[in-house]
Amino acid sequence: MLSGLYAKWMYAWETALTTRDENRIERPLEWGFDRLPSVGGDEMAARVERGEISGLDAMIELNERIVANPEAYFSYTTPTDFRIEQHHPQLFPTNVRPETLEQEREWHRRAEVGELRKEPFLRFTSAVHTKYPENDTVNARWYEATPRPGKPKQAMIVMPQWNADAFSHNAFCEMFKWWGISSLRLSKPYHDARRPAELERSDYAVSANVGRTLEANRQAVADIRSCIDWLQSQGYEQIGVLGTSLGSCYAFLAAAMDARIQVCAFNHASTWFGDVVWEGQSTRHIRSAFEHSGLTQDLTRKILAGASPMSYMDRFAAHPKRALVVHATYDLTFPLEFSLDVLKNFKEHNIDFVSRVLPCGHYTTGEFPYKYMDGYFVGHFIWSSFKRLHERSA
Structure with missing residues (x-):
């Protein structure tokens, strides 16, 4: 009980x-076929547009290609612009509850008046490029x-x-x-x-x-x-x-x-x-x-x-x-x-x-x-x- x-x-x-x-x-x-060019997303998008295959079947086939050859799909080139930058920590909340937004404002205030020290962050350009430049700058706080x-x-x-x-x-x-x-x-x-x-x-x-x-x-x-x-x-x-x-x-x-x-x-x-x-x-x-x-x-x-x-x-x-x-x-x-x-x-x-x-x-x-x-x-x-x-x- x-x-x-x-x-x-x-x-x-x-x-x-x-x-x-x-x-x-x-x-x-x-479907977002344009996000998967390395496994033929553009080709699939064209086939879907011509009516040769449904969007669903095309996406299933692309996933089968990824799973069949993950070495190729997850391959990458090591970035060449690694650097350590000093920044004030920020909260970046993902909710809009009043207490969270107040916490965010407090962190900004502390940074502005010098109550927060800057911390080291590793930054570099991601090996995978998307449609969002801010997303393509990798950010990692360094301890x-x-x-x-x-x-x-x-x-x-x-x-x-x-x-x-x-x-x-x-x-x-x-x-x-x-x-x-x-x-x-x-x-x-x-x-x-x-x-x-x-x-x-x-x-x-x-x-x-x-x-x-x-x-x-x-x-x-x-x-x-x-x-x-x-x-x-x-x-x-x-x-x-x-x-x-x-x-x-x-x-x-x-x-x-x-x-x-x-x-x-x-x-x-x-x-x-x-x-x-x-x-x-x-x-x-x-x-x-x-x-x-x-x-x-x-x-x-x-x-x-x-x-x-x-x-x-x-x-x-x-x-x-x-x-x-x-x-x-x-x-x-x-x-x-x-x-x-x-x-x-x-x-x-x-x-x-x-x-x-x-x-x-x-x-x-x-x-x-x-x-x-x-x-x-x-x-x-x-x-x-x-x-x-x-x-x-x-």
Whole structure:
């Protein structure tokens, strides 16, 4: 009885958190073929216009091409304009609640009167170019740790959740720094400093424009790998990634494509991108657009297969790495069955992983006391995994 009451309370709390922001916008379905030129998007657009193939079938075929040859799709050229810039931290909120806007104004005020110090940010031009210049300047706050004597230089690349503000996950970076592990807190495509001025939220990262959503995944992977290139140029030998929610998907894809990533922490995880879009509370406005266009869950899975961790499970398992999967029992954004599917596939592929369970939901992970439980799970895993890497390399 108590467990039933707890579940009811947790689901109500989770629902309240996922519905409090009223600036989610339902935009009409767009195929976005022009965002996928490397797999023949322009050719498909022309065929659709001539009536030779439907938009749906064309997008399914493009995803099949991506999955069949991910090395080509996720290939990139290392940027040549890496630089460290000093900037005042800004919040870049994605909601318009009065308390959040007041917090943003306070940070601006503190910067203007000299109460805030400038912090280092790694900046460079993304290897994947989009239609938005501000999105194509990669932004990553740099937390440089003092190297520990006798240890290799170690670093984490940290990617928060979808629609995170610019301060989300900074506490993880501070914790890693205290342990002698440097961090790049990477702004995902269309997030915070990279968000186009026309947006209140980071909607273009995941939207009813299918090609743009796939392009954002490709760009995120290229940006992570470019960050690794820079870290290695600075002498870093052992590198890991931490991703939460959408950041978890990006982290998985990068690790599947790049054997240099040796430690992976997935804070909420799922196998199929389209299933989360269809079933998750946070993406109900996108599902609505798809439903209005006649799509089903199965078709949504197919048109987003190229962005799905499940499509690259074999590649992820092909190179040694240690992984953490944190999932939440009452998750309404990454429903429990999808996270359990990740664990099932990790076992079947003999991946070295650790599973941890939170007695909360997706959004409530950021609330007391669950955020401290999550911080302990992630922090202990990162610390112990890098300790193991050091011992093996000694």
